[in-house]
Amino acid sequence: MLTINLIREKKEFIIERLKVKNFEAEEIINRILALDSSRREIQSKTDLMQAEMNRISKEVGSLMKDGKRDEAEAAKGKTYSLKEDIKSLSDKLIPIDNDLKNEIIRLPNLPHESVAPGHGADDNVKVREGGVMPLLYDSALPHWDLIKKYDIIDFDLGIKLTGAGFPVYLGKGAKLQRALISFFLDEGEKAGYREVMPPIMVNEESGFGTGQLPDKEGQMYHATIDNFYLIPTAEVPVTNIYRDVILNADMLPFKNIAYTPCFRREAGSWGAHVRGLNRLHQFDKVEIVQIAHPDHSYKSLENMVSHVEGLVSKLDLPYRILRLCGGDMSFTSALTYDFEVWSAAQKRWLEVSSVSNFESFQANRLKCRFKEKGDKQTRLVHTLNGSALALPRIVAAILENNQTESGIKIPSVLIPYTGFDMIN
RNA sequence: GGAGAGAUGGCAGAGUGGUCGAAUGCGGCGGUCUCGAAAACCGUUGUUCGCCUUCCGGCGAACCGGGGGUUCGAAUCCCCCUCUCUCCGCCA
Structure with missing residues (x-):
């Protein structure tokens, strides 16, 4: 606020x-x-x-x-x-x-001066793009067919166990999840992030601190007996580590990285373009969170963007980076870069990461402040976060883009993690 | 699930109705000493809100887990809630 x-x-x-x-x-x-x-x-x-x-x-x-x-x-x-x-x-x-x-x-965060006005996705500004779009052979399949063909992700089984949007990963499908998570965490660690494994249920205060409550209450699963919420993103527990504290300026920035499952009810948002892995109730994500000095938070944002760019490049996925226009930005954000990867069989861009600077908007809710050495007054920190990365759409893109008639090729950086180089 | 104990400043820990925003210790910061450091010694050390102040700061209010009550006056007494710990039970 x-x-x-x-x-x-x-x-x-x-x-x-x-x-x-x-x-x-x-x-x-x-x-x-x-x-x-x-x-x-x-x-x-x-x-x-x-x-x-x-x-x-x-x-x-x-x-x-x-x-x-x-x-x-x-x-x-x-x-x-x-x-x-x-x-x-x-x-x-x-x-x-x-x-x-x-x-x-009720007041949204102020957009940064570089944010363009606009009403939706069409007004977003393309910052840059990279990678090569693959040319697929004629009988290439979308990922929802590929996962059946190779029996690596089972939606029907998820329906039996829980419901729609809760897939079951099997065999090499499960191993690929684990490989991606480890790869993302290791890359984060190399970039100076501390790994955190937080609770995936939070209390009401935490939900308020990062802005999910009260406005987006219906988007979270709620364990009513104990009044806990299943997290929609690791941003919630990891940012709330810094709720109600006063930090020393010379400790900033704090850089944390966390893998968690994420849970989203996505109430009312099922419809076109949500087949397969495109939108789920439960999915895996590695999140980076920074607590930064206000004078340096845009430097942090740039670093986070480069970090995420490094990830999609290393996975050999064609990508583009967008600076969101005012109308497409979230309530809490001051500046957001979206990362999209090209899904060759769907012939669509899929959003895989959203990297934002919230400036002091969350910090004010969180009461996360800092003091300069020798200074008496407290100031609000800036908070930032970004996906690095969300798995399902990355998996969709890898499956679709890397398919060959003899199987799906695993990106070379992942092979040490998967232990296999083909899904076939 | 059963029984009990507790929640005080960054931490530990006193304080059971009046100058208590709170002893003391540790930690932090500044200084003396030292070539430098350690030790010792001295000083200092919370947050939020309001008003005034061009800065430095000053004055007032509130805050001892949260909310309510009793009283001229509450960290201290009463009620409700939340949370934590210990023991027993169950259990990966």
Whole structure:
């Protein structure tokens, strides 16, 4: 969420910037500013009355000690009406605080200055592309047929065990998953990331910290008996490691990498283009998360983009990098690069990674702050994350792009991990 | 699942109704000493909100797991909730 200070100081600027995300902020901001000023007015008044109250109470105490009972009683008498006034004023403050918080939470993050306006995928800006698109032979198959042909992923079995969108990986299919996870983690470690294996269920506070709650409640699986949520991405537990802390500036940036299964209900989003591995309820992903100094967070973002680019290049997948336009960006992001790989049999680009700088938007929710050495004041950190990488669509692309009449070739960087070079 | 104990500052740990934002120790930071370091000694050390201050900062309020209550006054007393630990049971 945006900070109240920024809203107070840069109202017009915020309204302008949010237009890039096609968000009309003026009305909300006016409400926020009105709530904020009445909040401050009440705060000032109650502070004064409370100070008076404290003064009298101390007086009563010392009078009692001196044995001046009558004077103490007289002083007590002065507090009764004061006490009521404080109570009624501070009761007014509670709904104002709540309303204020609820309004502020509705404002999306400001897009970075480099973000282009736009309404959807067509307005995204292609930054660069790489790799070579394969030319497939005539009888080439989409991945949902390939997985049956080679018996490496079974959707029907998943339906039996759980339901649609929960595939079962078998034999070389399962081994390929494990190989990709290990490859991604090892590459991350080489790039200076610390490996983390977090819980894959989180509590409500964590869900709020990264912005999944309250807005996207319906997108997460909810274990209601214990009120835990299955994570939709490792971003949630890993970023929440830094919830409610004050860090030293010289420790930044923190670079963590985590493999987790991810769970998404994807309520209402099933339809065209979601066959096979394109969209699942449970899938595997390796995520990179950075906690960065605000002065250097865009440097971190560039590093993360290069890291992910290195991964898709090493896997020999044709890819392109897009800078998302305002209309296609998430609520919480300031700048997002999407990575897409070419799926040769589907003849489509598939999104495999989304790398974002959230600036202080998540940090403000998380209360993740830092201090410069010798400095008294705290500042909010910047948080960033990106997939490095999500498995299913990578698998889809590998299967489709690398198919030959005699089987599917495993990218050479993965062979040490799989122990085989062909699926056949 | 059963029984019990507990939750205090970065950590450990005192504090059972009044100058307690909180002793003490450790850690951190600054200094003295030293060629330098260690030790020793001295000083300093939380967060949030509001008001004032062009900076440095000053004043006030709140915060001792969370919420409510009693009281002139609550870390301390009462109620509710959450969480943690120990023992027993079960168990990869």
